[in-house]
Amino acid sequence: xxxxxxxxxxxxxxxxxxxxxxxxxxxxxxxxxxxxxxxxxxxxxxxxxxxxxxxxxxxxxxxxxxxxxxxxxxxxxxxxxxxxxxxxxxxxxxxxxxxxxxxxxxxxxxxxxxxxxxxxxxxxxxxxxxxxxxxxxxxxxxxxxxxxxxxxxxxxxxxxxxxxxxxxxxxxxxxxxxxxxxxxxxxxxxxxxxxxxxxxxxxxxxxxxxxxxxxxxxxxxxxxxxxxxxxxxxxxxxxxxxxxxxxxxxxxxxxxxxxxxxxxxxxxxxxxxxxxxxxxxxxxxxxxxxxxxxxxxxxxxxxxxxxxxxxxxxxxxxxxxxxxxxxxxxxxxxxxxxxxxxxxxxxxxxxxxxxxxxxxxxxxxxxxxxxxxxxxxxxxxxxxxxxxxxxxxxxxxxxxxxxxxxxxxxxxxxxxxxxxxxxxxxxxxxx
Amino acid sequence: xxxxxxxxxxxxxxxxxxxxxxxxxxxxxxxxxxxxxxxxxxxxxxxxxxxxxxxxxxxxxxxxxxxxxxxxxxxxxxxxxxxxxxxxxxxxxxxxxxxxxxxxxxxxxxxxxxxxxxxxxxxxxxxxxxxxxxxxxxxxxxxxxxxxxxxxxxxxxxxxxxxxxxxxxxxxxxxxxxxxxxxxxxxxxxxxxxxxxxxxxxxxxxxxxxxxxxxxxxxxxxxxxxxxxxxxxxxxxxxxxxxxxxxxx
Numbered sequence: 105x106x107x108x109x110x111x112x113x114x115x116x117x118x119x120x121x122x123x124x125x126x127x128x129x130x131x132x133x134x135x136x137x138x139x140x141x142x143x144x145x146x147x148x149x150x151x152x153x154x155x156x157x158x159x160x161x162x163x164x165x166x167x168x169x170x171x172x173x174x175x176x177x178x179x180x181x182x183x184x185x186x187x188x189x190x191x192x193x194x195x196x197x198x199x200x201x202x203x204x205x206x207x208x209x210x211x212x213x214x215x216x217x218x219x220x221x222x223x224x225x226x227x228x229x230x231x232x233x234x235x236x237x238x239x240x241x242x243x244x245x246x247x248x249x250x251x252x253x254x255x256x257x258x259x260x261x262x263x264x265x266x267x268x269x270x271x272x273x274x275x276x277x278x279x280x281x282x283x284x285x286x287x288x289x290x291x292x293x294x295x296x297x298x299x300x301x302x303x304x305x306x307x308x309x310x311x312x313x314x315x316x317x318x319x320x321x322x323x324x325x326x327x328x329x330x331x332x333x334x335x336x337x338x339x340x341x342x343x344x345x346x347x348x349x350x351x352x353x354x355x356x357x358x359x360x361x362x363x364x365x366x367x368x369x370x371x372x373x374x375x376x377x378x379x380x381x382x383x384x385x386x387x388x389x390x391x392x393x394x395x396x397x398x399x400x401x402x403x404x405x406x407x408x409x410x411x412x413x414x415x416x417x418x419x420x421x422x423x424x425x426x427x428x429x430x431x432x433x434x435x436x437x438x439x440x441x442x443x444x445x446x447x448x449x450x451x452x453x454x455x456x457x458x459x460x461x462x463x464x465x466x467x468x469x470x471x472x473x474x475x476x477x478x479x480x481x482x483x484x485x486x487x488x489x490x491x492x493x494x495x496x497x498x499x500x501x502x503x504x505x506x507x508x509x510x511x512x513x514x515x516x517x518x519x520x521x522x523x524x525x526x527x528x529x530x531x532x533x534x535x
Numbered sequence: 536x537x538x539x540x541x542x543x544x545x546x547x548x549x550x551x552x553x554x555x556x557x558x559x560x561x562x563x564x565x566x567x568x569x570x571x572x573x574x575x576x577x578x579x580x581x582x583x584x585x586x587x588x589x590x591x592x593x594x595x596x597x598x599x600x601x602x603x604x605x606x607x608x609x610x611x612x613x614x615x616x617x618x619x620x621x622x623x624x625x626x627x628x629x630x631x632x633x634x635x636x637x638x639x640x641x642x643x644x645x646x647x648x649x650x651x652x653x654x655x656x657x658x659x660x661x662x663x664x665x666x667x668x669x670x671x672x673x674x675x676x677x678x679x680x681x682x683x684x685x686x687x688x689x690x691x692x693x694x695x696x697x698x699x700x701x702x703x704x705x706x707x708x709x710x711x712x713x714x715x716x717x718x719x720x721x722x723x724x725x726x727x728x729x730x731x732x733x734x735x736x737x738x739x740x741x742x743x744x745x746x747x748x749x750x751x752x753x754x755x756x757x758x759x760x761x762x763x764x765x766x767x768x769x770x771x772x773x774x775x776x777x778x779x780x781x782x783x784x
Binding site: 108114115118122123361362363365367368370371372377 | 616622626638642
């Protein structure tokens with residue numbers, strides 16, 4: 105039995121080594137995929153953090169509000185503020201034109217008198233409030249209804265809505281901060297007869313802190329917000345399932361060529377030979393996985409991306425990779441058994457992988473999907489694999505926590521292999 | 536000579552097929568014979584061989600090979616039979632040696648025994664200097680010869696050959712038929728053989744069954760068949776007389 109098993113394993117090795125296109129598909133394409141996806145998907149991760157998006161700004165106000173917004177935009181590090189383009193001074197129409205022709209994706213105009221208007225509005229509001237409590241009101245404050253000046257934000261029509269919302273809310277936040285500051289200062293001035301409240305107001309009332317609850321790993325906050333840590337494991341899972349194509353086509357070639365007939369006619373269980381094939385492709389999957397992880401760790405920094413961090417339990421990572429390899433290989437065996445032509449198997453194998461990746465949260469996060477898709481997504485082996493890696497790489501979990509997902513992968517593999525065995529029996533031994 | 540294959544009332548009915556592929560065949564093959572299964576396309580030859588090799592399950596009837604019931608003793612039967620399918624059942628990207636080593640190991644041959652067996656057969660079939668060449672670089676005749684060797688490595692008692700000389704050059708055909716005769720005479724291997732080449736069957740076979748539409752329509756030695764059909768000079772004439780001249784697909 106061992107001789108047959110080893111012979112089957114070695115034969116598969118020779119077949120793969122001699123098939124250059126297959127080798128490229130097994131090793132080079134997945135590595136290429138990982139690099140491309142990590143680099144491409146890095147942009148959205150950096151989008152509003154460190155992308156340094158150029159913004160053209162016209163500060164007509166040149167007073168407190170205008171200056172605070174301008175300084176806020178500069179300090180945010182999201183934007184690189186440009187106040188002058190070419191020899192001429194900027195005006196509203198030139199800003200509109202610069203955004204319209206795509207030179208800038210964002211333009212902001214802070215209108216003249218914005219600070220004065222807010223000051224008057226704040227004074228009026230304070231006076232009105234204080235008078236309700238029977239307190240004396242400064243005679244200088246005359247409430248007059250005038251139109252509020254508007255901060256204009258010009259946006260490239262090609263810009264995503266989420267980005268536009270992010271910019272608008274940033275500017276609103278600066279404005280609100282200034283308004284609040286002015287209101288409190290106004291109250292101080294009214295109540296203390298001119299003394300400023302600026303000192304007490306600095307820094308705002310409520311602060312924010314982002315916390316990623318992942319035990320020891322929470323010390324490495326940068327891990328949660330980099331594309332490598334999210335994309336390399338996710339696309340590795342996708343790439344591992346691409347093994348269904350070469351495996352299924354190998355089985356179909358064997359059947360079409362007639363060599364399968366010899367395997368069936370030979371004494372002993374055909375299952376031994378199938379196990380040899382299965383073990384070989386599981387080994388291939390594990391090599392693929394190892395190469396992709398090494399690439400994440402060692403190559404990504406050369407591409408200006410952070411290195412992949414594998415979490416605290418390498419043994420758990422291996423167990424997940426092993427079970428994922430079994431699941432992918434089992435699916436390949438089933439496809440190779442059911443389909444009768446290479447074309448059918450390769451199209452089905454690729455499409456099913458893409459579909460499982462799409463609904464399983466590899467391409468779009470599962471939380472962003474409608475409820476029925478979420479339900480289906482949680483039933484895919486790609487989702488179990490990706491969630492396991494997220495648990496290990498991002499949440500700092502160990503083998504115990506990923507055990508449910510590992511068991512799901514194991515049960516999936518067994519069910520798929522039983523289906524393949526049943527289909528194989530029907531195909532080979534005519535009833 | 537004692538019978539090595541006993542087929543009694545064998546029927547194979549495929550799902551949704553109008554006619555039975557094999558329809559009550561009863562045949563006996565004696566030890567050491569070269570037995571020819573002749574018939575037009577679709578006559579049921581390949582189905583019959585597939586049943587005898589355990590690839591296809593019969594619908595009715597009994598088969599005993601070397602005294603062993605086919606259904607219950609398939610694993611024991613597999614050890615004593617060799618099969619040479621109609622297709623070139625080899626891995627094109629592997630070399631001759633790699634292919635033969637793999638198929639030999641399926642029969643638990645290993646080490647020196649396997650290597651010697653490979654060398655002997657490659658020598659006999661004039662392929663020893665090509666043992667490290669890939670199958671995909673071979674001509675049709677060379678592929679057929681390797682295909683035949685793959686079925687002989689484990690020294691089977693019974694050899695099933697399904698059209699082993701189809702589509703090959705005259706030289707390769709001559710080499711194959713000569714060696715089949717030699718294997719039969721010197722090693723006592725019983726050969727069950729299907730072919731469309733009537734001259735080849737007439738030359739090789741000690742006994743023949745002509746099958747059509749799943750039933751045996753004539754049987755006996757080529758000499759006896761010619762005696763029974765005095766209006767025919769060759770086996771091919773008897774074949775056409777019995778099966779008709781209309782085209783078969």
